[in-house]
Amino acid sequence: xxxxxxxxxxKLGDANFLLPGVPGFVIEQREHLxxxxxxxxxxxxxxxxxxxxxxxxxLDAALRVSRHARWQRAxxxxxxxxxxxxxxxxxxxxxxxxxxxxxxxPPGSPPTRVGPLFSGAWVTGNRVVLVFDPPALVAYLQSLxxxx
Numbered sequence: 001x002x003x004x005x006x007x008x009x010x011k012l013g014d015a016n017f018l019l020p021g022v023p024g025f026v027i028e029q030r031e032h033l034x035x036x037x038x039x040x041x042x043x044x045x046x047x048x049x050x051x052x053x054x055x056x057x058x059l060d061a062a063l064r065v066s067r068h069a070r071w072q073r074a075x076x077x078x079x080x081x082x083x084x085x086x087x088x089x090x091x092x093x094x095x096x097x098x099x100x101x102x103x104x105x106p107p108g109s110p111p112t113r114v115g116p117l118f119s120g121a122w123v124t125g126n127r128v129v130l131v132f133d134p135p136a137l138v139a140y141l142q143s144l145x146x147x148x
Contacts, residue, residue: 007099007122007131008075011090013061018099018122018131024078025134027091033074039067042144044087047076056085057144063117065144077138084141099124101131112139 006021019025033045033056042065044058056074060066071087101120110116117140120131 006096007094009090009092009094009129010075010086010088012059012063012086012088013066015061016127016129018094018101018120018129019075019137020131020134021093021096022134026076028074028076028085030072030074030087044071045074045085047074047085054083054085055145056087057141058087063140077134077141079138079142082142082145084138084145086137086141104130110136112136112143114139 008019008021008025008027010017010019028047030045033047034053035045036043042057043055044067045056047054047056054076056076058066058068058071070089072089073091074085074087075091076083076085099122101122104118104121106116106118114135115133117132117136118130119133119136122129122131
């Protein structure tokens with residue numbers, strides 16, 4: 001379970017993103033998931049919980065659906081309507097004390113019904129790491145399941 005005093009660093013392709021340590025996400029190792037080996041559809045893997053299957057999607061650095069086998073873990077986010085997951089090449093917990101987040105709202109129309117995907121940015125050295133807005137990320141991932 002997430003610690004509110006941490007961020008989760010996710011490596012998707014060549015890019016890093018942060019997810020705030022809000023209640024309601026679980027990290028699963030690849031070997032505990034059912035990998036979707038079909039070439040059709042957007043789902044990379046499934047997490048089976050009791051009688052339900054929860055999808056996890058593989059995204060590239062531009063947050064487009066991707067298919068590759070490099071991912072090692074999946075992060076599942078609880079949502080009132082339907083839990084959903086995101087597979088990542090790397091996952092690392094970072095203490096909030098080591099990350100100073102500046103508010104950031106991307107220009108243009110938001111890609112989700114709940115707003116922009118990002119709520120902040122962490123500038124470290126010459127790198128900028130965008131911080132996901134959890135409700136918007138959930139809405140975006142759920143929309144991938146609708147785009148069949």
